[in-house]
Amino acid sequence: MTDHSQPTATRPPADARRLHPLSPLAAVGTYVIPTFFALVVFLGDVGIAIRALIFIVILVVGAGIAWAAWFRTSFWFDADGDLRVATGVLFRNERRVQVSRLQAVDIHRPLVARIIGLAELRPEMAGGESGKVRLSYLTESDAQVLRNELLAHSAGLMLEDGETAATPAPEQILVRVPGPDLAVSGLLDIGTILAIGVGIGVVVFTLVWGNPAPLIGLILAGGGLVFGSATYFMTYFDFTLAESPDGLRLRYGLLNTRSQTVPPGRVQAVRISRPILWKRKGWVRLQVNVAGYAGGSDDSAAGTMLLPVAPRELALAVLQRVLPGVDVEAVNLVSAPPRARRRAPFQGRRLAAGHDERVMVIRGGWLTHTLDVVPHARMQSLRITQGPWQRTLGLASLHLDSTPGPVSPVALHRDAGQVRGELEAEVRRARAARAAFRPERWMRS
């Protein structure tokens, strides 16, 4: 019901802060190389001089726009401790980051900015693309100070004048994903099975018909596989998960690095998944729904990875830290009725759901086994759906609606006679859990 980023018409106060003066350089730098290659590769019948001219014009115009945007951007904390960001060259826009609604704070370092020593600060709020605030760029230390300030305000600690948040809350490293594990796990994903399947098909086709043309397809499939694995490896390189009083700290990336801070109680749902090829290694992956990472039109979907690969025991220990007091292994799961296999022949055997006093747990999946964990207190709404075939078999599905993200918990194909009772029981548990839980300003006594 609250709009956290409404524009207002006030002028920035005199002590408003500025972004770093090199910001326009970093902004232009991110597209220098793509522009250069685009001009070299594409435009067919144009001389070198013209190409150079176009290149320079694009850069000069881009730099001008970036400089104007930098010049007209300022930010400050208002009396309530909320962050205000004023932007816009012709149309002024002022946004308020309401710290009580802060879902996470990320610091991104794209390669070019990283070379210059700059970083982008992203306070992530619940709801909507329209509300995204991006402070690009600050020096790395300034970005960290500002992040600590935001988190401190969000936790309910107002800083006295002159007091700074230069020292971050101490952290304890929980997991560091080894490079080789990451590389191997990327190759053993479902995409590999598909690529190998396509490859076999192509080779058989070539041998039978004696036509080498489909080999191009093989090369493309192989290329796609290598590219996908390489992207995955570079994105999650040196993945470090740590815990601090501010919340969970995640750091990763090879060229573009990213560090996320997710305050306690912001995790809406967790998915433990295991692609079939990871079975022998005993590995699993953890993904989370966090309200601020919704949308996913930019690379923000990446923010939902809690642990790309780890041994199952380690992952479960991490889960205990994320959702304190939850022991997924101890939850008693009730299987879907055997007739569910007629509706879902592959995963029917694995379908099950159960609960303890804090969370609901849902099991499913065939090629990738999944286990979804949703705290009762985080449930948004509940749904029962039933299609014609399910009705014939006396089945219905129970959906636990969570905020947008990789986890979409559905208890598929439950007994239709009991599902309404399960829903009402979960409604009661969720109500009780909501009444008991208040995540805002978690450090204020």
Next chain:
Amino acid sequence: MINVGINAVIGIAAFVALLVWTSPIWAALAAVGMLAFSAWEWWLIGRQVAAIGYAERDDDLVVTQGIMFKELVVVPYGRMQLVDLKAGPVDRRYGMATLQLHTAAATTDAVIPGLPVAEAERLRDRLAALGEARSAGL
């Protein structure tokens, strides 16, 4: 109901077109087919409307809909982020409005179409008040 109207318009257009360009027999056949389809749709829409229901309970709103694909949604008042009231031109002509509830989850599918305007406004105001009173943090 709107669908039936649209069908009727398409049907008449098709009838005229067939009458002009082909034989009257085809036109008659098409007309019979269209009539049968419209009658079936009339019956289906009646059943679909009958399947739409809602109940205001102590702590949540329950909305049901669908015949082939049945759905029941429970939205706790404390989870509502936004209550939308919409009315298109046809809705307004017949004094109806559509109420939609939004939570922080995109998958929440709580829509009550075809409410009388007075009831829709009462429900919206009540839901907004309850949402404010019980609002729980994310």
